[in-house]
Amino acid sequence: MTLITLRNLGVTLGAPLFSELSFSLMAGDRLGLVAANGRGKSTLLRCLVGSLDPSVGEITRSRGLRIGHVEQDAPAQLLDQPVDQLLLDQLPADQRESEHWRVEVALDSLAILEELRRRPLGQLSGGWQRLVLLARASIAEPDLLLLDEPTNHLDLARIGLLESWLAALPRDVAVILSSHDRAFLDAATNRTLFLRQERSQVFALPYSPARAALDESDAAMAARHERDLKAVQQMRRQAAKLNNIGINSGSDLLLSKTRQLKRRADELEASARPAHRERTAGAIRLASSATHVRALVELDDAAVETPDGRLLFRTGKRWISPGDRIVLLGLNGAGKSRLINALHAAIRGDDRPAIRATPSLVLGHASQSLSELPDDDTPHGLICRRFDVGDQPARGLLAGAGIVIDRQTGPIGALSGGQRARLAMLALRLARPNFYLLDEPTNHLDIEGQEALEAELTAGETSCLLVSHDRSFVRAVGNRFWRIDKRRLFEVDDPEAFFQEAMEAEG
Structure with missing residues (x-):
């Protein structure tokens, strides 16, 4: 059964986001929506739900189609309402008394804690808010x-709980999900839409095989475009020769053939479609200053504690050497960020005898909250002052990182999450560190940015200790893995056993 059909859909908001988008969604489809930040994913979802009209094209919905929509951020008007009431209000008025039990079932399905169910939504963490909104969207039994x-x-x-929840939905419920989490897309989808300004493409495949098919299609189109342009050039050369011969000989037949060749060349050139070029959101590049020491950091059974002094774990005797890309694995609350903070403090000069850094270490640090970027500062001011960069060079660096001119002198707090992440990467590069401490560095980065950061970290002898929930990123970057479990830190060969245990932890 076809739930929704798009024909030649396009949206222009200042500039074209996408155009000529056509596809049909069937009952039971699980479609991954992939595009760079700011390229129209949220806009397309709003068009599908009916809260935004497309600039061109049409959307046909099946009669009586019920749609549940969970936006990136909780709507402000919901924040003051208790969690259970938010769900109850989604039921028809005449069913709320007799069907109240459905609220508890929906909350149970996403493991929402009992003590959170009567609190206002705005008092919950971002993660809990997300799960509540998913439960709220599902309780009305949507078709999509x-x-x-x-x-x-x-x-x-x-994330593991969410994957299981999606898999347990009725088979005829369709899902369209926008995500930059490649492993999640692979697990949760069976179709992929790559949303582009022109020539968006849909594949009946999860993300990774769909991405391989897309790359193959792009390469074939690039080769075809190159062949077409060569053919155009050859036709024009032949036409020029025939034209000269026709003029010299006075042959009307040759002159007619010349006109035919020129016309064919013009038609082929007009129809030749150039290869897709992604409108980059800004380059992500890192830099590394050289060091030839055997160990950058030595941990001598350092104690990692909570702010009130409770022991989380001890590190044992560990070394971080040039070229090590160590991923720190552990469940929430195990102490990963506490270790990052302890290393940061020790490298910055705090007296921590159990943590020793070589004098030649140059630190690059990015926190999970990007707190090193003051909200009230400006991107231009931060780069100029922190790195002694002149006005025009600073503007060029910021533009290259995807911070457009009109955002460069505005407050950092007004930047999008993706722009803040790219500004943080630019600041790291300009510091020219030889050791990176990175806490959730892919937060807010789109897939293009994640892949660029992966390439930078794996090039040469980059050294880092990082924390990430992004399985694809961890697999691509890490060459050593430290795991925190049962109050101890130990090395493991790969992250797969941890991933499996972590994904099942809420089950």
């Missing part, structure tokens, strides 16, 4: 769920 970045704010355990 539209989920915008559903893994935002979720740790691995809750």
